Amino acid sequence: MKAAIHHLKSQRSLPLLVFILNVALCATALAHGDLHEQIDALTLQILKGPENAGLYLKRAELFRIHEDWPAAAADYDRAAILAPALPGIEFGRARMLFASGHAGDAEIILAQFLKRNPRHAEGYAVHGRIEMKLGNPLAAADDFAKTLEYSARPDPEIYLERAHALAAAGIGEHGAKAVEVLREGMKLLGNLPTLGLYAIELEAAQKRFDSAITLLDELSSSAQRQEHWLERRGDLLSQAGRRDEAGKSYQAASDAAARLPERIRTTKAMMELQLRLNKKVNESQPAAN
Numbered sequence: 001m002k003a004a005i006h007h008l009k010s011q012r013s014l015p016l017l018v019f020i021l022n023v024a025l026c027a028t029a030l031a032h033g034d035l036h037e038q039i040d041a042l043t044l045q046i047l048k049g050p051e052n053a054g055l056y057l058k059r060a061e062l063f064r065i066h067e068d069w070p071a072a073a074a075d076y077d078r079a080a081i082l083a084p085a086l087p088g089i090e091f092g093r094a095r096m097l098f099a100s101g102h103a104g105d106a107e108i109i110l111a112q113f114l115k116r117n118p119r120h121a122e123g124y125a126v127h128g129r130i131e132m133k134l135g136n137p138l139a140a141a142d143d144f145a146k147t148l149e150y151s152a153r154p155d156p157e158i159y160l161e162r163a164h165a166l167a168a169a170g171i172g173e174h175g176a177k178a179v180e181v182l183r184e185g186m187k188l189l190g191n192l193p194t195l196g197l198y199a200i201e202l203e204a205a206q207k208r209f210d211s212a213i214t215l216l217d218e219l220s221s222s223a224q225r226q227e228h229w230l231e232r233r234g235d236l237l238s239q240a241g242r243r244d245e246a247g248k249s250y251q252a253a254s255d256a257a258a259r260l261p262e263r264i265r266t267t268k269a270m271m272e273l274q275l276r277l278n279k280k281v282n283e284s285q286p287a288a289n
Contacts, residue, residue, distance in 0.1 A: 035062060038062055039062050051082060052082075053080075056082065060072045060076045064092060064095060067099070076096070090113040091113055091123060094109040094126065104134065106126075110123060110130065111127070121146075124144070125143070125147040128143030138165070138169045140165040145162060154189070156185055156194060159184070160185075160194065162178075166178035171202065175206045179199050182198060182202075191219055200212045200215050200216050200219075200232075204239060207240075209240035213237070216236065225256075225260075228273075230253035231277060233249045234246045234247070234249035243284045243286075246284050247281055250281045251281050253277050254274060257270060257273055
């Protein structure tokens, strides 16, 4: 580690891009090196205790993370021979099969695992992702619901995945439920933009523009920067056919951007935003008679 840091410090005279690439490459090498070191350490332990199924399972998990599928499969097999009832073998094998592109085989193993472990939150999450891959979004939504039910600390990502699954099953039929799921997550975890923005997208897709705008206003109320929120509000109003209100929102966004410090206003992204807003303001003007 010290040698890597010294190497990075010595690169300060290089052009910025080269320096950044060196940092990235060193970080990647260190991460893989750490994984290889863990695998090597477990291999030494296995040589000393070749009948220890737990060691094979630990190494199988490292091989799975490293995407060395044959090595992982061999270690799961060895662990299963030594201790068939050892917790984690089936779950790890299912995750390995799914990650390596064998979703059907993974589903069979994981379904059996969940029958014996009916409250395994992470197991349902993985099973839900497999169902999505297999084209069964409603089954996936049910799995994600069980993940949330059995999780000690619900993950916002699971709310998103459940909502995506419901939307994939048909926005017309399940869109309202998808929004309800996201609202439940926001009520429990706070007004997270990741959840709120997808809820807004779903509301707009169902042409429920008033609900979408209300939710956007809730999300943006505490934001320090308003220009992007106001642009999105204008987009929703424009989609709803309320051009005059949309134009006012675009103008408010432009004014908010113009009040930013010069160092921010003159960035490429902000200049592009102003050009885009100016165009939208003009497009929102009443047509000349």
